[in-house]
Amino acid sequence: MKNIDSTKLLILVFIFSAVSLVVAAVGLFVRGGGSDSANVEATGRVVTELIDKKLYMPAAGTYEKALALGRLSAKDEARLHYLAGDLYLTYIGDYDAALAHLVASRALEAHPDYEKLRGEKIVFALERSGRSEAAKKEGGETSAGKAAQDTGMVVAIVGDKKITLSELKKEFANTPPEVQATYTGLEGIKGFLEQYVGVELLYQSALRRGFDKEPNFPEVLQRARKEVLVQRVLDEDIGRNIAITTAEVNRFYNENKMMFGGRPFEQVAQQAAFLLRQKKEQEGYRQLVAKLGQAEKVQVFADRLK
Numbered sequence: 001m002k003n004i005d006s007t008k009l010l011i012l013v014f015i016f017s018a019v020s021l022v023v024a025a026v027g028l029f030v031r032g033g034g035s036d037s038a039n040v041e042a043t044g045r046v047v048t049e050l051i052d053k054k055l056y057m058p059a060a061g062t063y064e065k066a067l068a069l070g071r072l073s074a075k076d077e078a079r080l081h082y083l084a085g086d087l088y089l090t091y092i093g094d095y096d097a098a099l100a101h102l103v104a105s106r107a108l109e110a111h112p113d114y115e116k117l118r119g120e121k122i123v124f125a126l127e128r129s130g131r132s133e134a135a136k137k138e139g140g141e142t143s144a145g146k147a148a149q150d151t152g153m154v155v156a157i158v159g160d161k162k163i164t165l166s167e168l169k170k171e172f173a174n175t176p177p178e179v180q181a182t183y184t185g186l187e188g189i190k191g192f193l194e195q196y197v198g199v200e201l202l203y204q205s206a207l208r209r210g211f212d213k214e215p216n217f218p219e220v221l222q223r224a225r226k227e228v229l230v231q232r233v234l235d236e237d238i239g240r241n242i243a244i245t246t247a248e249v250n251r252f253y254n255e256n257k258m259m260f261g262g263r264p265f266e267q268v269a270q271q272a273a274f275l276l277r278q279k280k281e282q283e284g285y286r287q288l289v290a291k292l293g294q295a296e297k298v299q300v301f302a303d304r305l306k
Contacts, residue, residue, distance in 0.1 A: 040066075040076045044083070056091040060084060063101075074108050081105035082118060089121055093184035095129035124186060155193060158200045168193060238284035244277055252276045 043066050050059035063084035067077065085101030088094045102122050106115075119138070126135035156163040172180065172192055183192045211217065253265050253272045260268045 040072070040080060043080070047083070047087070051087070051091065056087065060087055060092060060097075063087065078105045078108035081108065085118075085125075086121065089125055090185040090187045093188075095125045098125045099129065121186070156197050158197055159204055161200060161204070163193075163196065163200065168196060171196060234281075234285065234288075237288055238281055242277060242280050242284065244273055244280070249273045249276055252279075 043062060047059045047062050050056075050062065063080055066072075067080055067084070072080065081101045082105040085098045085105060088101065089098035099122065102118055102125065106118060106122075123135050123138050126132075126138055153165045154162045155165050155168055172183070172189075183189060206212065249269060249272050250265060252275070253260065253268065256272075256275075259275070260272065265272070
């Protein structure tokens with residue numbers, strides 16, 4: 001008998017644990033043991049454990065199966081729809097699924113405890129899924145939505161500096177797509193805000209310490225300006241022209257398996273895509289510099305370096 005690789009064994013145990021938890025949660029409803037509310041509480045505990053293990057899709061599946069059984073009161077069904085919607089929104093980034101559950105939750109019960117927050121989540125999901133008009137309409141129907149649409153709303157204060165929602169959105173829009181992809185769902189946006197606040201704190205600290213008054217600061221500023229402009233050229237002439245397909249990533253992985261320590265493709269797909277993009281950027285850089293060098297008739301006197 002072949003020895004099972006320890007990594008594969010760990011994955012199998014992890015998957016078995018997730019499936020066991022889902023089956024246990026659904027079993028509560030099938031057996032009908034305890035009250036519906038008690039079963040909802042038990043399901044919530046299972047989902048919490050799955051989320052702690054970063055098993056977000058099995059957690060969502062637990063809610064879906066519990067809802068599909070149809071053994072809930074309107075109140076408990078509304079609660080599960082709300083929790084499922086929040087899960088899809090915050091951890092998975094599936095805005096369509098989040099909207100379906102949040103809207104169902106509202107239709108079943110206008111719960112005062114989370115009505116305002118639910119309205120904000122619906123508006124947020126509509127915006128993120130590209131339904132701006134629907135988001136505006138929703139914003140006009142709920143005070144929470146109206147507040148969320150107010151781009152002048154202050155979302156943080158650092159000293160005397162007020163950070164508005166419009167400023168945060170503008171900063172987020174200016175970040176590279178691959179960086180934006182790391183900030184999904186409501187928790188992701190909160191994380192981006194925390195990072196932005198951190199940068200502002202460091203900036204204000206630098207001003208208080210007079211770093212902008214140092215003799216070499218104009219030179220440093222000029223160097224930074226140069227780097228920003230160079231990066232703009234790289235983004236325009238190289239970055240936007242790079243397209244990477246799954247097939248290319250798979251081929252790159254197969255050609256460089258030693259680089260990934262023998263780990264399966266599924267575990268290193270993102271890393272492989274990043275390295276492939278980096279390789280293409282370096283190739284594009286060399287080609288662009290060579291092209292510009294010919295146009296500008298560059299001369300390099302390496303023999304004069306001593």
